[in-house]
Amino acid sequence: MAAVGATPAAGLMGLGELQLKLPATKAQWLALAAGLGLGLVGAELAWHHPLSAPLALAAWGAVVLLAALFWVKTPVLVLAPLPLVGLAPWSGWITFEEMDLLVTAAGCGGYLAYALQLNARDRAPAWRHGIVYSPAVVMLILALALSTLWSVKRGFADAGGFVFGWFHGYHEAMNSVRNAKSLFLALALLPLWTAAAAARPRGFSRGLLLGLVLALAGGSAAALWERLAYTGLLDFSTDYRTTALFWEMHVGGAALDGFLVLTLPFALLALLRTRSPWRFAIGLGIALLAAYAVLTTFSRGVYLALPLALIPMVMLADAQRRRAAASGPESSHIDSTLGPVDEPLPRLAKLGALAMAGAFALAAALVFGGGGYRGLLALFFVMVALLAMPPSLWLPGFAQRLTALLMGGVLALLLGGASWALSMAVPKAAYVLNVVALLCCAALRWKDAPGQSRPIYVLLVTTSWFWLLATMVIVADYWGGTTGRWTSLAAGLALAGVWAAMLVEPRLWPLQGAGSTGKAGWRKRALLVAGLLLVMAIVAALGGGGYLRDRVASWKEDGQTRLTHWREGLRLLHGGRQWLLGKGSGRFVSSNLYEGPIEYQIGDYRLRTDEAEAFLALTGGKHVLGRGEQFRVSQRIPAPAPGPVTITLTSRTATDAHLVLQICEKNLIYPDHCFSAEPLLKPLRAEGAPEGSPGQWQTHRLQLGPVAALGGDWWAPRFVTFSMALDTRGARVDISRIALQDSQGQQLLVNGDFNREMARWFFSSDRHHLPWHIKNAALHVLFEQGLVGLTLLGSAYLLCLVRLSFGRGRDHPLAPAIVAALIGLGTVGAFDSLLDAPRIGFIFFVLLLLGLGLRALPGEGVARVA
Known part of the structure; x- marks a missing residue:
């Protein structure tokens, strides 16, 4: 896309200087169409938000306005809020989510500002373009997009055909959209960001860096809150791995791990380069907060990934500085943001x-x-x-x-x-x-x-x-x-x-x-002090609790389990066509359910209708069921008043089934302070009805509790969750209505009759995670897109690493951090799928696509952005 620049004295223009012009070029007309298209999609999504359509639409509109005013800095608007805006445990949405609203809003506002020349700038000369793609790279990106699109088509076919739904689960057709959308969301913003990097390359790079650093700060703060609320800051013995606000970990996975390795290198790079004391202090605080989050993941993959990623980052950054020092007095120093080369x-x-x-x-x-x-x-x-x-x-x-x-x-x-x-x-x-x-x-x-x-x-x-x-x-x-x-x-x-x-x-x-x-002596000493704190934290984690020691000691057994799981996952691919083109996007979980070993045949839920009345069909897994292995359908509720909670349940079943009803303090997959009722539901059949028929509807009134005061402290609140699960293997219970009333008469559930489909309902598997993920990013791509997709993505990945390490992009300011992020994701991805978490996939594809085109401006030598 052609770039629109500014007059030399323009700077960031004030609101009074805004002016609009009709599109004058083909690129601007295309941008206008893209902005309107993203606007229609985003407004439709916002209007159907399960929590509040008016509030969602207002927030979406505010982001559109900000994106129009500061279109060069849209990476900040999109990336910074990402770890905090996953509201699926409240909304029930998993196919669509708040990330989609952010991307469509930023794209709508940014493309309209570009097309209508809002804050118009003079076109930058070609040598100042910060992102340039060769024809071969463009063809590679298009081929990768076509492969992903084809995997979506195959996923629809494997699911029995395309059926649109706002609340589809992992077994239905829309899960193919959920798994594949990350690449297309990144591609939707790529032309806009290419134009921004051409108009103001330093401003765009600073925006990208700031967005990722703020995202890391938000995600790490969420991890700190979780530990403070649920375990205590210095508790390293409890079997509790931090999940922060990454709802994608409701069935296990490593979303937080992937997020940390993707964003932490950018914070460390900025910390190493900044010469401003207050920026250094803020950056150091974020880095230490992130280090605590890393430590409390108890993830051996993250512990391995960070050294493997950060050592090359430091070496590449040092090589940049050496080239700058050797290129002459004009480039042997960096601007006031960075200071001299040490x-x-x-x-x-x-x-x-x-x-x-x-x-x-x-x-x-x-x-x-x-x-x-x-x-x-x-x-x-x-x-x-x-x-x-x-x-x-x-x-x-x-x-x-x-x-x-x-x-x-x-x-x-x-x-x-x-x-x-x-x-x-x-x-x-x-x-x-x-x-x-x-x-x-x-x-x-x-x-x-x-x-x-x-x-x-x-x-x-x-x-x-x-x-x-x-x-x-x-x-x-x-x-x-x-x-x-x-x-x-x-x-x-x-x-x-x-x-x-x-x-x-x-x-x-x-x-x-x-x-x-x-x-700069204060900087070195401060970094060394931060290193001391990090070493102390590691020593405290290893010596202050047995959980991390146990996980480190069990690496061999876990490795063998992974190998077995990979072999069983690949057995689900049948014939040369599926090996070549994949089974389809989002089809691993469903394939496991119907074709996998019995221990992988987990529970499920489906929304059904009977005489125009909606009901929830809840089934139990066929594997050995324990409290952590049960498949749960849940809803976050306000903390009930202390005392008994009355449950009114209308259900039917074809066989005897134990239904587990619980109110717990729970963030995602670690319940605490639970109060349960476990009724045995028996079928009620009309006279002459055959054995095994669904039976007739029955209404039960149950008491749960008395429930104690829940919700935690005001400074470290705990979420309160109501959940339903089956403790009978292979059983099915249909639920048409369920209501909760606390001791003061407060109704705790929303959409208890399922007339709004699965709005406000969420599902989880607290401990039984292997059936939900193939646990390897490369095998995940192979399963969904086949050898063709794996070859395309692997080629783009390796090309990006080589280009930013040794090629034309090596002197771009963010090159060392992008290389470190990709190496980190590849290392963690050796042990987990990662790309089946849309927010993680989006950050990965943003960095990958930008890395394939980023280049340093001629004559600048080392990076001048931090």
Whole structure:
């Protein structure tokens, strides 16, 4: 699409400067048609929103207006809210969702602004276009789109033909649309974003970066809320894996895992490049929040993916900086957003950094094992004081530094002995002495005189730091007894040895360059402190709870289970045609239900009608049923008033069936504080009716509870969910009406008669997840699109990685982060399907399609966006 630019002084024009013009080119007329088409689709979706059509339409219209005013920054509007706008557990929608509303609104507003030349800008010259696709890449993208479209057609055929429905489940035709729509939503925005990257390449790149970083912040904040509400922040023993607000995990999967590996590299890249203190502080906070979310996924795939992804990202970013430094004075520095290129660390400094990191990791494990969280916190302050050491310590001569080191060790030993004796005599004195030693270190750091050689100052600093190290041992001893004393003593000796070597040999000190000049030193130290916190969190997760240790220990058994599951999944492909073209989009779950082994024949629900009256047909799985393996149909409800809850149920059944009715505090798949009723439903047949007939409708009144106060605290609320499940294998119960009334007469359910189809109803399988996913992204594509689709997508994936690592896109500002995101998704995708979660698939295809065309502007050298 041709780009529309701006006059040089335009900037972001104010509302008073807006002006509209009729489309003047073929591209603008096409944009007008696209905007109107997306507008019609989006308005129709908003009008049918199950929660509130007027509110959905108003919100959709507001996004359209924002997209029209800031069409270059539409990536922010689309990507930033993604992890927070999945309302399926409230609405009952799974085929359509709020992401669709965001994309159609952004596309409608953006294309109309482009077509009508709102905030019109002069056309940018071709060399300034930030996204350029070669003819071969265009053909590859079109072929991938045609393959996906063909898989949708095959999915319709496998489902018995196309039937439109607003509330189809995983076995019906519209599930083919749900699984395939991510690519087409990304393609719908691609021409608009190509035009935006041509008009203002830096503005577009900043918008894309900001959108992904804000998305990471939102998703990580949701994970923090979930842990705070349901488990507690430091509980690493409970069998509870974070799901945040990713409803796609209602039947298992790794949606949160995929989201984190796709977005975290962008936050880290921005953190490494920004030179603004307040932006750095915000970015560091987001990165630490995301690190906590990563840790609480307890996902071995994520733990493996992040190092494999982030190491190449750092290397590619470093290569960009080196090319910039070598290309001349004009490009050896970056604009004020990024600041100058830092000099690489010498070899001995890298060795010192590795020694410091290794010593701290070992010390953290030892101290936490004996001294708990308090000992670990004292160790953290020891390391902070170490990282804050001033460069003036190395100005005195070697003999003076060695003397200060030896005398400081002796003095600290005397202070440590006296401190230990005082801690034994006075309760809590260990903590007070630790704080006093820390304050002494801080005061001495404040009294530093840069550029002055002061041997006595070196002695004082060394003595105070060694004393702080001794008080760390005392804190661990006070808290953990003998075990804490000896483990922390070993840790203290290791750290003391590392510091002594660095004081004697200044070339080992990793902060020597930054510390001597004072430029950007605060950034390096802050990043190192963040690294310390991350190591502490990992140590706490491994040492503070057995759940992660158990998951790490069971990798071999789980791997064998995966291999068996992959083989069984591929057996569902019959004949060369299905291997070549796939079985169809969204057909894996249904194929498992009808053709898979009995343990994969899970429960199901269907909406039926009988004499023009709707009812829910609920069936139980044929596998061994436990509380976590039951198939549940649920609805989120307001917290009932404490006391009994009355259930009125109208149902019928052909055989005896145990129906489980529950009210629980539950986010997605981990119920807690449940109150249950489990009636045995028996068939009621008219005289002469054959055995096995559905029976007649019966109305039951049941009491559940008394229910206690539910909903959690105001600062960490818990969702309350009502669910229905069958505890009889292979049984079926038809439900035409169900109502809940609490002790104060409040009606808790909406659409209990199913006259609005499945609006407000949702389903889940809390523990039995393998039947719902093939558990490998490549095999997922193979199953749905065959070898043809897998070859096309694999080619695009590899081409994007090569292009952004070594080709024309390698110097684009976001290239290292996109490469890291794709590597991370590929690693997690080796153990989970991922692309069957639409929001994850959308982010992946956005990055993939943009990566196939992104390029750095000529003459800019390294990236100038962060």
